[in-house]
Amino acid sequence: MVRVSSLLGNWAESLHLSQVETACWRASGYLHDALREDDPEILRAKVPSRFRNWLPDMLHGPAVTEKLRSEGVLDDELLSAIAYHSVGHKCLNRLGRALYSADFLEPGRKFRVKWCESLRARMPGELNEVTTEIVADRISYTIKHGLELYYESVGFWNALVNSR
Ligand SMILES: [Fe+2]
Known part of the structure; x- marks a missing residue:
């Protein structure tokens, strides 16, 4: 979570976002996986x-x-970014796309390291293009392994290609 947050903070600064927005980007990185260790079946009920x-x-x-x-957080952009960080959603805009990508690209992941490095090097300038490549990769993986696609992921894909 610290690595995701730090990546997002760097991207927000490169984009010259306001202090409030930068803090929000960092916060999304810290918070998005806060309940990942909790029992999913208890979470499902909530x-x-x-x-x-x-x-x-x-x-x-x-x-x-x-x-x-x-707890009183009302920022829809932040709330949607966190809710859909694993799946994607057509409503995700800049912060949501950045969190989705940062979660995939954070340097601690030991997965297709060279490819992730090359995508990180293009961020945040090519946010939409990089996010599109990640979504394409994840959807291809899902299809290749015969797994079910979330309609939210398909909606995310369509939103990305329509925003080109
Ligand atoms: Fe997560």
Whole structure:
């Protein structure tokens, strides 16, 4: 979470975002996985019904969003970014796309290291292009392995290609 937050903070500074927005980007990195270690079946009972059919590994995002909302956080962009950081959603704009990508690209991941490095080097200037490449990769993986696609992920893909 610290690495994701620091990557997002660097990107926000490169984009010359305001101090408040930069703090929000950093906060999304710290908070998005806050409940990842909690029992998914307990989380499932706490999230709105539209998330209840999600796989166990995906429930922590919506659960963090509900907790933040119950504690008075009203920033829809931040809340959506966290809720959909594992799956994507057509509503994700700059912060949501950045969190989705930072979670995938954070330097601690030992997964396709060279490719991730090359994508990181293009951020944040090519945010939409890089996010599109990551979503394409994840959707291809899902199809290749015969897994179910989330309609939210397909909506995210369509939103990205339509914003070119
Ligand atoms: Fe996560």
